[in-house]
Amino acid sequence: MARHKPAAEGGYQRGEETRARIVEAAIAVFGERGYEGASTRDIANAAGVNAPALQYYFDGKEGVYLECVEHLITLMWRMMGDTVEAAERALADENTNDQALIEAALGMLSAVVSTIQDSTRATALRAFLDRHQAGLCPESASMAFEERFKRRVGTVIRLLIARLSGLAVDDERTIIHSMALFTQGLAFRVQKPKLLEALKWTEINQKEMELVRGVVLTQARFTLEGLVRERDLRIG
Template sequence: MARHKPAAEGGYQRGEETRARIIEAAVAVFGERGYEGASTRDIAAAAGVNAPAIQYYFDGKEGVYLQCVEQLIEFLWLRMGEPVEAAEKALLEPNVDDGQLIEATLDILGAVISLIEDKAVVWREFLDCHQEGFRLQSAATLFETKFKVRVGGVIRVLIARLAGLEVQDERAIIHSMALFTQGLAFRAQRSKLLTALKWSAINEKEMQLVRDVVLTQARFTLEGLARSK
């Protein structure tokens, strides 16, 4: 793991400010060029620091990339933490009904869809590169253990409970992946969405329209699963 040092000449506060500036620049550079295409020199130039600063604060490119992933996870939990925690709490309730489980599932999916909004553009681009293979195994493991396992796990339990299946049933796994992919698809196909709808941007109004349509379709699916028990 990268070292965490303050700048020798500027004290702890200045060191923290420099680290934050480097991470902010690195997120943009990695998002544009991927891990392999980015260099520490590119990141340093974007951050307005000397190239050795990357080594000093992060032990090189891998270290700064891992810190970017940590920041990405924090950003995603700000968006998704509340609905995930609410779903986990609902699943512990002995008298929870299918309607409550459906709403909990839709709240998580809605949080995923919100990532298509333009104010999330820098993190969206970084995440897209991360998922498309521009990543280290160490970063993939970090993202898996600190984010994907928990989110994927709660969605799978929700689906299994609604459909009357065991959590490890292949059908529960496929249903949960299919549902989650509905939210991810619009982020991956964002440019096609803009072209098809003749939108120049996706702000709150546009995001809400996409969210409403996708959640309506997802609700039909979830209600159908519940009826199939």
């Protein structure tokens, strides 16, 4: 983990403000140019600081990137934390009915789809996350994101699918269904330019996002209800 230093000349508060400004700038630069393509000078210029400041606060480029990932993890849990915890509570009770489990899964998917909504900050974060998930980053950063976000979310989705389908958690079909469910939301982020072109939209604001989310959740509901019906036919 990168060091956490306040600015010597400005005290702790000024140091925290500088760190935050560097992280915001680095997310945009890494998102645009990738980890290999971004230089510490690029990031420093975007943040309005001198290049040695990145070494001072973060021990260099990898330290800055790791701090960007920490920031991203915090934002992702802020966005999805409530829905993940609600799903975990539903799973903890073996008497939770199918409809409640379906709603828990849809709640998580709804949070994912909401990330397609436009804002300057969201666009930079999406670009950073897309490059990160493509593996264009240090291994240490991939491990941090996996251990502190993806693993827990993936486990919850898999457990929901297993309960609804009656399949084992490690069944290949459970894994495939889980990935298919989650990527329904991610697909619209990746394919956003094509979506805008097809619908002749210039951006995705609240209204457009709600329309996309409604369609995605309707299709996902049909899929989940279908898994329940297949399970009941199989065991009935």
